[in-house]
Amino acid sequence: MVTAPARAEGATPPARRRRRRPPLAPYLFVAPFLLIFLGFGLYPMAFALQLSFTNWRGAGALEWIGLDNYIYLLTSEDFWGSLANSGVLWLLVIPGQVIVALAIAVALVKARLRNLFIAALVAPFVTPLVAMAQVWIVLFDRDFGAVNLGLRDLGLPAIGWLTDPALAKPTLALLVLWRTTGYAVILLLAGLQSIPSQVYEAARLDGAGAWTQFWRITLPLVMRTVSFYVVIGTLTVFQLFAEPYVVTDGGPFNSTRTAGLYLYDHITNSDLGLGSANSFLLVVMVFALSLASVRILRSREDG
Amino acid sequence: MTNDYRLTRRSLLRGAGAAALASGFASVVGCAPSNSGSPQPLGTPSFTAPPSGEITIWDRSGDLYRVFDKAIASFTAKYPQVKVNHVAIDINATLPNTLITGADVPDGAFYDDALIPGIAPHLYDLSQLIEPYRNDIAPYKLGVATVEGRVVAVPWDLDPGLLFYREDMLQTAGVDPAGITTYDALIDAATKVKAAFPDSKPIHLEANEFLSQLWLDMFVSQQGAAMVDAEGRLTLDSPAYRNALTFLHSVNQQGLGTVAKYLEPTDVATLDNGTQAFVPWAQWFVFAPQQLLTETKGKWRATFLPAWRSGGARSGVMGGASFVIPAKARNPQLAWLLYEYLTFHPDGYRTVYGPNDVYPGGINTSVPSYLPALQSEALFEPVAELGGQDLWEVATNAAREVPGGYRIPIWWGRAVDYLGVNLQRMFAGQLTPEEVIATSAEQIQENLIDRP
Numbered sequence: 001m002v003t004a005p006a007r008a009e010g011a012t013p014p015a016r017r018r019r020r021r022p023p024l025a026p027y028l029f030v031a032p033f034l035l036i037f038l039g040f041g042l043y044p045m046a047f048a049l050q051l052s053f054t055n056w057r058g059a060g061a062l063e064w065i066g067l068d069n070y071i072y073l074l075t076s077e078d079f080w081g082s083l084a085n086s087g088v089l090w091l092l093v094i095p096g097q098v099i100v101a102l103a104i105a106v107a108l109v110k111a112r113l114r115n116l117f118i119a120a121l122v123a124p125f126v127t128p129l130v131a132m133a134q135v136w137i138v139l140f141d142r143d144f145g146a147v148n149l150g151l152r153d154l155g156l157p158a159i160g161w162l163t164d165p166a167l168a169k170p171t172l173a174l175l176v177l178w179r180t181t182g183y184a185v186i187l188l189l190a191g192l193q194s195i196p197s198q199v200y201e202a203a204r205l206d207g208a209g210a211w212t213q214f215w216r217i218t219l220p221l222v223m224r225t226v227s228f229y230v231v232i233g234t235l236t237v238f239q240l241f242a243e244p245y246v247v248t249d250g251g252p253f254n255s256t257r258t259a260g261l262y263l264y265d266h267i268t269n270s271d272l273g274l275g276s277a278n279s280f281l282l283v284v285m286v287f288a289l290s291l292a293s294v295r296i297l298r299s300r301e302d303g
Numbered sequence: 304m305t306n307d308y309r310l311t312r313r314s315l316l317r318g319a320g321a322a323a324l325a326s327g328f329a330s331v332v333g334c335a336p337s338n339s340g341s342p343q344p345l346g347t348p349s350f351t352a353p354p355s356g357e358i359t360i361w362d363r364s365g366d367l368y369r370v371f372d373k374a375i376a377s378f379t380a381k382y383p384q385v386k387v388n389h390v391a392i393d394i395n396a397t398l399p400n401t402l403i404t405g406a407d408v409p410d411g412a413f414y415d416d417a418l419i420p421g422i423a424p425h426l427y428d429l430s431q432l433i434e435p436y437r438n439d440i441a442p443y444k445l446g447v448a449t450v451e452g453r454v455v456a457v458p459w460d461l462d463p464g465l466l467f468y469r470e471d472m473l474q475t476a477g478v479d480p481a482g483i484t485t486y487d488a489l490i491d492a493a494t495k496v497k498a499a500f501p502d503s504k505p506i507h508l509e510a511n512e513f514l515s516q517l518w519l520d521m522f523v524s525q526q527g528a529a530m531v532d533a534e535g536r537l538t539l540d541s542p543a544y545r546n547a548l549t550f551l552h553s554v555n556q557q558g559l560g561t562v563a564k565y566l567e568p569t570d571v572a573t574l575d576n577g578t579q580a581f582v583p584w585a586q587w588f589v590f591a592p593q594q595l596l597t598e599t600k601g602k603w604r605a606t607f608l609p610a611w612r613s614g615g616a617r618s619g620v621m622g623g624a625s626f627v628i629p630a631k632a633r634n635p636q637l638a639w640l641l642y643e644y645l646t647f648h649p650d651g652y653r654t655v656y657g658p659n660d661v662y663p664g665g666i667n668t669s670v671p672s673y674l675p676a677l678q679s680e681a682l683f684e685p686v687a688e689l690g691g692q693d694l695w696e697v698a699t700n701a702a703r704e705v706p707g708g709y710r711i712p713i714w715w716g717r718a719v720d721y722l723g724v725n726l727q728r729m730f731a732g733q734l735t736p737e738e739v740i741a742t743s744a745e746q747i748q749e750n751l752i753d754r755p
Contacts (some may be wrong), residue, residue: 058403059424068512078720143569251512253724253731269717270399272420274754 007035052276066143069277079278081254081284082262089258090237090289092173093180097233098226100182106218108185109192118189121182129179133246137162165255168248172256180236184229191225192218200252226296231290237288344453345628348636355384357639358410361398364391369661370397371645374654377613378644380748385637388610391626398422408631411638412425414456416623417449417517418601420713423450427628427635430454436647436673442707443524448625451714456625457642461677462667463620464521465588465605467582470690472602475499485651486550486609489581494560497579505580507570508551508560509729512723513716515709517621519726520709522547526611526621527706530722535712537752539722539744546611548729548736555730562730575599583608585621586698587668592688605697607704618701620709623669658683670698677702714751721746 054062073079104121124132139146140161148158160169173174195218203213241260244250250257257265259282268277270280348354360375362368368391375387394412402409402425414422433454437445440458448456462737466489468480492503509515523529528543536579538544554560561579563570575598576589582588592603606618612710626642628635645651652673658665659662665683676682681695722743728734734742 057424058399062661076748076750141568141608164347222310249512250725253728254720257720265720268399269714270403271717272403 003042005020012117027113031129048276048279049272052280054273056273057269058272065273070281070302071273072274073277075280076223078254078257078262079281082257082259085255085257086238088169089173089176090234092170093176093237094230094233097177097181097184098229101188102222104181104185105188105192106214108189108228118182121185121189122180125182128178129242130246133175133243135173136247140171163252165252172247175235175247176240179234179243180182182221184233187229187232188225189223195221199259223297229296230293232299233258234288234290234293238282238289249298308418308549309479310742343630344431345429345635345639345651348640351382353707354382354637354640356634356637357386357388358632358634358641359389359390359532360638360641361392361394361412363394363413366734367413368663369555370655370659370666372657373661374645376729377436377654378641379652381644381650382640384641387641402629405631408629410634411626411630411642413459413624414623414627415458417711417715419448419456419625420450421626421716423453423455423713426455426629427630427632428453428455429457429628429639431640432643433457439647439674441672441674443675443705443709443730444623445619446624446709447620447623447711456627457639458672459645459646460623460638461627461672461702461705462585462620463527463698463705464583464608464621465586465697465701466608467584467603467605469577469580469602469605472500472503472505472577472580474497477746480604480606483606484608485613486611488535489583489609490550490553490557490559493554493581496558500580503578503580504559504561504573505578506554506560506730507567507574507579507582507584508528508555510562510564510727510730511564513719514565514726515689515726516582516723518542519547519551519722521583521608521619521621522550523619524621524705524709525608525616525698525707527616528708529708530718531710531712535709535743539740539747542626544740545736546733548726548739551726552729552736555746560730566595571595576631585754586694586701587622589686589689589694590668593686596688601690604689604692605694607697607701616704616706617704618704620705623672646671646726649676649679650678653682658684665696667694670695674699689750714747717751718743718747721750 013270022129031204050062051067053064055065056062111117123150138144140148142148142158142160142163145161147161152158159167161167199217199221208216238258239260241264244258244261245264246255248256250261263278263282265276266272266278268283314498349495351543353624360371362371362628366387372389375389379385379387390409394414395418396673398409398412398414399422410671413706415525423452433440433445441461444461448454448458458493466480466482466483470480472494472522473480473492476492476496481491481493483601484490489506497503509518521545526536526543527621528541530538532538551560555562561570563573565584570579574582575596577599586605591607592600596603608619610617624648627649628638628642652671656666656671656676658673662683664686667683667686671677677699681693683695685691685695688738721741725739725743725746729736729739
């Protein structure tokens with residue numbers, strides 16, 4: 001028989017002794033993260049917030065100008081123009097991409113050679129972006145692009161894919177779709193695979209067909225993953241920089257100057273106060289857009 | 304009793320709040336930049352003979368880096384106790400951020416003139432060091448290197464505007480290049496060329512927004528003007544811009560122009576297949592027949608730009624670069640010693656411009672801004688790809704034609720979003736010259752000048 005050891009007379013109860021000990025260990029465990037977060041996360045953010053109320057250009061003392069940067073941006077055609085460009089790209093990319101990626105993911109769930117298809121889909125995502133952007137230029141050049149050479153062979157006129165303001169955004173959106181759809185498929189595939197097979201078995205026993213299963217089981221249960229991808233996709237589109245920078249440099253006539261490219265213009269011209277204000281406005285707007293998207297998708301899920 | 308060690312939500316929030324407060328406080332109190340907004344003067348070096356130490360110098364990658372590498376070797380042969388770390392880098396993309404962060408700042412860098420005003424607060428004021436050479440530097444170049452009365456760069460090269468033309472096409476069309484003395488005469492010549500070669504659109508019209516603004520500045524500087532006057536007031540609404548834009552619009556409207564981005568595939572193809580016959584451009588266009596064109600190599604020639612009025616200046620400025628010494632350089636005086644050697648010492652500029660392993664005939668894409676070098680014997684050889692033409696003579700004489708008065712405002716690069724874009728809209732038929740002037744002036748005034 002095991003008995004509890006006798007407590008020494010007058011000794012402090014162990015529980016109380018532990019309670020008195022300063023709870024140092026948890027803080028030590030989180031300290032490395034906190035220090036890194038403070039140094040490289042919170043501090044730069046706080047400094048950027050401070051900069052957004054100044055007209056600092058990287059040298060000299062900070063001069064407080066209040067809300068002038070924010071007022072300037074919120075009344076600037078350039079700022080809203082860049083947001084509109086990003087908004088149109090979002091419309092061209094995200095809704096269609098989610099539908100196509102979901103269809104591909106559903107087709108791949110039980111497909112043979114699934115890994116081969118996945119590898120093919122992911123290849124554009126892991127290929128260096130600048131190299132792919134250069135390929136896009138070669139494909140869509142008005143005079144020497146492969147696409148227009150094909151059109152010419154068919155007796156059709158050349159099209160200014162990257163030089164016509166009406167076509168430059170769709171051409172750029174095509175590049176974004178080509179690059180990121182594989183990632184969307186993988187994410188949605190993971191979401192589909194997490195749905196328990198018993199649910200489908202029960203539905204089949206109840207006489208549900210393939211379409212009913214998709215509409216009543218697959219879609220509601222994958223909606224959380226879709227919401228997650230929409231948020232990620234929204235962030236990607238509104239931060240889009242390298243593609244328009246390399247392929248069109250924001251042209252023609254600023255028609256592909258995205259929010260990310262407009263922000264870069266401030267930074268590269270040492271206009272750091274305005275750039276910081278632009279960053280914070282973008283954060284607020286992208287957060288609101290992501291929240292709205294998730295709300296809409298969640299309402300579908302709940303319904 | 305593991306609960307005793309649990310980090311409660313309240314304590315976590317308290318800790319995070321304190322951290323945020325500390326961080327915010329530090330950002331407000333401790334992070335105010337300490338360097339002043341005005342360039343600091345760099346005094347005359349006082350070396351313990353011989354000069355010694357180590358410097359890091361940035362140059363553009365490519366052939367230019369290799370040429371400067373040779374010149375630096377000649378410098379270190381003269382000053383063996385100076386070690387130069389010569390780095391090839393994308394300077395335009397890297398230097399502005401490096402100057403702001405202050406990390407790994409080079410002791411000196413090669414930098415585009417058009418962009419220097421934007422980084423001027425981060426540079427040494429070299430006025431005192433330049434003073435002995437002031438009268439020997441091309442006046443407009445000294446003006447470009449001067450920001451708010453301080454010389455912030457060592458003026459390096461001159462890039463005079465020239466008229467490149469296809470000699471064979473002009474001969475066939477019966478055009479005497481010596482007769483193209485005004486822009487009206489250029490339109491007449493282009494009309495004759497088009498009559499002889501119906502598929503041609505003889506005059507190059509630049510489609511790149513940045514380069515087209517630089518190009519427009521060449522036409523304007525040729526008239527002794529710039530985007531701003533001496534008081535910094537916007538001068539787009541002026542005869543100089545009106546003349547240049549009206550000429551370009553006229554060329555485009557009459558079907559006499561090929562709108563193409565400089566040396567991109569369409570441009571190279573139309574330069575090589577007889578579509579283009581005239582390219583009014585800076586001296587550095589000579590790179591094309593030397594390196595890119597195949598069918599027309601040897602058929603191009605260079606002459607002065609036409610004048611805007613009879614007897615007017617026959618060249619303008621387009622581009623150029625200088626050497627800058629950052630205020631956070633560790634060895635600014637050694638960097639100055641190097642740049643003084645390269646720019647003002649015959650052994651220095653001859654090593655850069657003269658024949659070398661990289662360019663057997665010497666670098667011929669620009670000429671020095673240092674007048675004694677400009678007036679010396681030819682630094683580079685006649686150009687075989689221009690039919691053996693003596694480009695040195697043409698370029699140095701053109702450089703002397705460039706009027707003073709050219710200025711680069713601090714926001715020049717950002718003006719491309721307005722003036723550069725509107726110029727392209729004009730080529731696309733969306734704007735008239737007057738609309739380009741009015742729209743660009745309003746946009747630049749509102750977004751770049753009046754902004755807080």
